[in-house]
Every structure is written in structure tokens, then in C-alpha cells.
Amino acid sequence: MQEGADIAREARKLPKADRLLAVAERAGHAGRLGRGPVLEAVRATLEALRQGIRAGGVCPSEPEIEALLLRRLSAEARGSLRRTVNATGVVLHTNLGRAPLSEAAIEAMREAAGGYSNLELDLASGERGDRYGHAAGALRRLTGAEGALVVNNCASAVLLALSALSEQRPRHAGRTPAPLPPAARPEVIVSRGQLVEIGGGFRIPEVLARSGAELREVGTTNRTYLADFERALSDRTRLFLSVHRSNFRLAGFVADVGLEELVGLSRRAGVFVVDDLGSGALLDTARFGLPAEPTVPERVRAGADLVAFSGDKLLGGPQAGLLVGSGEAVELCRRHPLLRAVRVDKVTLAGLSATLAHYERGEAPQAIPVWRAIAAEAGELRERARAWLSSLGAEGAGAEVREGRSAVGGGTLPEVTLPTFVLALPAGDAEAQAAALRGAEAPVLGRIEDGRVLLDPRTVLPGEDARVVAAVRAALATG
Numbered sequence: 001m002q003e004g005a006d007i008a009r010e011a012r013k014l015p016k017a018d019r020l021l022a023v024a025e026r027a028g029h030a031g032r033l034g035r036g037p038v039l040e041a042v043r044a045t046l047e048a049l050r051q052g053i054r055a056g057g058v059c060p061s062e063p064e065i066e067a068l069l070l071r072r073l074s075a076e077a078r079g080s081l082r083r084t085v086n087a088t089g090v091v092l093h094t095n096l097g098r099a100p101l102s103e104a105a106i107e108a109m110r111e112a113a114g115g116y117s118n119l120e121l122d123l124a125s126g127e128r129g130d131r132y133g134h135a136a137g138a139l140r141r142l143t144g145a146e147g148a149l150v151v152n153n154c155a156s157a158v159l160l161a162l163s164a165l166s167e168q169r170p171r172h173a174g175r176t177p178a179p180l181p182p183a184a185r186p187e188v189i190v191s192r193g194q195l196v197e198i199g200g201g202f203r204i205p206e207v208l209a210r211s212g213a214e215l216r217e218v219g220t221t222n223r224t225y226l227a228d229f230e231r232a233l234s235d236r237t238r239l240f241l242s243v244h245r246s247n248f249r250l251a252g253f254v255a256d257v258g259l260e261e262l263v264g265l266s267r268r269a270g271v272f273v274v275d276d277l278g279s280g281a282l283l284d285t286a287r288f289g290l291p292a293e294p295t296v297p298e299r300v301r302a303g304a305d306l307v308a309f310s311g312d313k314l315l316g317g318p319q320a321g322l323l324v325g326s327g328e329a330v331e332l333c334r335r336h337p338l339l340r341a342v343r344v345d346k347v348t349l350a351g352l353s354a355t356l357a358h359y360e361r362g363e364a365p366q367a368i369p370v371w372r373a374i375a376a377e378a379g380e381l382r383e384r385a386r387a388w389l390s391s392l393g394a395e396g397a398g399a400e401v402r403e404g405r406s407a408v409g410g411g412t413l414p415e416v417t418l419p420t421f422v423l424a425l426p427a428g429d430a431e432a433q434a435a436a437l438r439g440a441e442a443p444v445l446g447r448i449e450d451g452r453v454l455l456d457p458r459t460v461l462p463g464e465d466a467r468v469v470a471a472v473r474a475a476l477a478t479g
């Protein structure tokens with residue numbers, strides 16, 4: 001530890017902020033970034049140095065300080081949100097932005113972003129049009145539902161559905177529940193086996209609390225029967241909620257209530273059924289050698305009043321929340337004041353519509369990157385991994401191509417993997433190699449298994465192979 005006098009002496013050697021500012025300006029950073037970010041970087045650099053000195057360090061030389069600042073500014077100039085290569089083999093990686101979009105979706109989003117559009121204008125009449133009508137037709141055709149509504153994401157779709165339907169009584173055949181006593185909260189019945197946390201703080205009981213409804217849990221963690229729902233019915237019951245377990249599995253001594261059974265009871269009781277499906281596939285995953293995920297059309301056919309699912313999971317489109325179901329239930333959501341707070345923007349709508357068009361034309365497995373990645377054959381993946389290895393040449397000594405497993409991710413099909421081939425980097429400090437790959441000009445994300453960094457071509461988009469090879473070369477050169 002230095003004495004106070006030493007610390008003061010070292011601190012006096014620090015350059016003045018104005019001098020560093022001039023250095024940054026001469027390097028062109030003020031023009032590139034603006035003065036505000038440059039000023040902040042100068043202050044942050046000086047503060048870091050002061051802390052180093054207080055901790056007993058000495059003041060670096062002036063050229064070293066300038067180099068430090070310029071490195072910080074170059075990183076700043078690359079921006080915070082950066083294009084990243086996903087070589088993890090997890091197709092729907094939430095930390096990496098989930099679904100990459102199809103060419104057609106990207107083009108449609110460019111179009112919508114770069115000009116005005118008839119977002120809320122009916123071109124035929126010149127009158128006010130309907131923002132929510134743009135994707136509704138395709139969603140109705142593709143799911144068989146009577147009505148459809150697009151919002152910001154699936155979490156907000158669930159919140160909106162619970163808020164709108166728990167305040168109302170359905171026009172279903174059968175008994176209509178008595179009006180709520182004054183100040184009583186409506187009740188939503190959920191199986192204890194489905195009170196899940198999806199991740200990112202989305203927990204079913206908490207979302208329900210925000211909707212204003214009261215949660216009524218029935219059954220046990222592992223077994224719930226229709227009779228449990230039946231016994232819990234009261235004059236306050238407005239809704240049955242079913243939640244897809246997405247990211248975990250219940251195995252062993254288990255019993256669940258099927259959606260059809262739940263719908264049957266809801267009709268007799270005069271309450272709504274909302275199905276939070278999460279991933280919401282429009283294609284049968286069994287076609288791709290995977291276990292069957294429930295598809296949206298199946299859930300609509302089973303009679304749920306509303307099915308909620310994500311735009312950027314297995315659908316393979318932009319972040320959005322989709323609600324499909326009965327005309328009555330969709331109309332209640334459209335009229336609910338919360339809709340304005342979770343509404344979808346024009347760029348998303350354009351990308352979503354272009355994505356849905358791939359399904360309508362029957363070309364989704366070829367055109368949508370998520371499905372292309374899922375459908376990729378192990379043989380073609382081995383060829384790509386081998387091509388990476390041979391591009392590395394002598395620099396890749398010690399690297400090898402080996403069998404591996406990819407995953408779908410995004411809270412879809414937990415524990416299910418797809419056979420793949422990966423490039424394993426040479427044995428060494430795997431954490432350091434992974435850090436170097438992340439620090440590349442085009443950052444590359446891999447995964448570490450048994451002390452080796454593995455790069456899986458399944459999730460590397462066509463055209464990104466050169467970036468992988470360049471990042472690996474740089475990482476091995478420094479490591």
C-alpha cells in the first residue's frame with residue numbers, strides 16, 4: 001500500500017481531461033461519436049486510473065493512457081448492440097436475440113421502416129384503417145381460428161388475455177356465472193403443475209396478479225385432474241388458464257388435464273379458457289425427427305378461447321405476441337385499454353406478415369432460418385465443420401471435427417437434442433479462447449464442453465463461415 005503522499009503524487013501525474021479530449025478529437029472520435037460520448041469516455045478512463053492509484057498502483061505513462069482511451073473509444077464506436085455469430089448450436093438462443101429472420105422478412109421491415117405506410121389507413125376508402133388487421137387474415141387461415149390479434153410479445157399477450165377475459169363473462173352455451181359481488185376479484189384456475197417461470201422474470205402467478213385476477217391453484221405439482229377444476233369452480237371463476245411447460249418436463253407419476261377436457265368443463269361452467277402455448281409451432285416438429293410439440297392449429301381445434309404464442313420462437317419471425325381464438329375473445333382483447341400499452345409497431349408487423357407468407361406458400365422449412373437450422377442434416381454440418389478446419393490450415397493444428405449435439409432452445413423441447421458435428425478448438429485455456437472469440441471484430445459465441453470450445457455450424461448462418469474462421473484464427477493467434 002502506498003502512503004497518502006505517494007497517492008497524491010501519482011494522481012498529480014494524471015493528464016488533464018482537456019488534453020485527453022484533444023487527443024480523442026485528433027483521432028477523429030468526436031466526429032464519429034459526438035462530444036458527449038467522448039467526454040464520458042475521458043472521464044471514465046481517468047476515474048479508472050485514479051482507482052488504480054488509490055489501490056496502490058502507479059500512474060501509467062502518458063502514451064499508455066492515450067492508448068487506453070483510444071481503445072475504449074474504438075470499442076464505443078462499434079456500438080453496444082452488435083451483430084454476433086451464434087455457433088452455440090442452440091437455435092433459439094434468448095441471449096442472442098432468438099430467431100434470425102428470412103430475407104423476405106428483412107426486406108419487408110426495411111420497406112416499412114424507411115417510409116410511411118397505411119398502418120392505420122384504409123387505402124380504398126381513405127378512412128381510418130386497422131393496425132391489427134394487417135396480419136390477422138394470415139393468422140386466421142394458418143391456425144383455423146376465427147380471430148387473431150398481434151401484440152408486443154407473448155408475455156404481454158398473456159397479460160392482455162387474462163386482463164380482458166377475466167373481467168367478462170363468455171357468451172358460451174351453458175351456464176353464465178352470476179355477476180361478481182362488489183369489490184370481489186375474478187378468479188383464474190390453474191393447475192399447480194403449470195405454475196411455471198419461463199425465464200426473464202416471467203412467472204405465471206405474478207403475471208396473473210398484475211392482471212387483477214386472483215389465482216386459484218388446483219391439483220398437485222405432479223397430478224391434476226378435471227375434478228380438481230370442477231371442485232374449485234365458484235361464482236367468481238371467470239377463466240381456466242393452461243400453460244405449456246416449455247422449458248421443463250414432468251415425468252414419472254404424473255397426470256394432466258387435456259385441453260379438450262378443460263374446454264368441455266368451461267362450456268358447462270360458462271368460463272373462458274386461455275392457453276399460453278409459448279413457442280407455438282405452425283409446423284409439426286415430428287417432420288424434423290423431433291418429438292411432437294403441440295401446434296397452434298391443434299390447440300385452436302381443441303377449443304381454447306385464446307391461444308397465446310411468440311413471434312420469435314418456433315414461428316421464426318420478429319419479436320411479437322400472437323393471440324388467436326374465438327371472435328368474441330379476440331374482440332374483448334381489442335377493446336381492452338391495455339392493448340394500447342402493448343401494441344405492435346409497423347416494422348414488426350411487416351416482418352411478421354412476410355414470415356407468415358412463407359407458411360402460406362408452404363416454403364417455411366426452406367425460407368425461415370429457424371426451420372432451416374432445425375432441418376439441417378448431420379452430413380452437411382460435418383462438411384461445414386470440416387471446411388472451417390481446412391480453411392484454418394496449419395493455424396488450426398490441434399483442432400478437430402467431432403460429433404456433437406445441438407438444441408432447439410427458447411424454452412422449446414427441453415432435453416431434446418439434434419445430432420451435429422462441431423469444430424473443437426485445440427485443447428488449452430478454453431475460457432480464454434471463448435473470450436477471444438467474443439472479442440473478435442465479428443464476435444463469435446461457442447460453448448465449452450469438457451474443457452474444449454466447440455463451434456456448431458447448425459446455427460451459423462449461410463455467409464457467416466468466413467467470420468467464424470477469422471475469429472478462430474485471431475483467437476488461436478493470441479492464445
Ligand SMILES: *Cc1c(COP(=O)(O)O)cnc(C)c1O
Nearest residue numbers: 153154155246277278279310411
Ligand atoms: C416463452 C414463453 C412466454 C414468453 O414469450 P415472450 O414472447 O418471450 O414474451 C410465455 N409463455 C410461455 C409458455 C413461453 O414458453
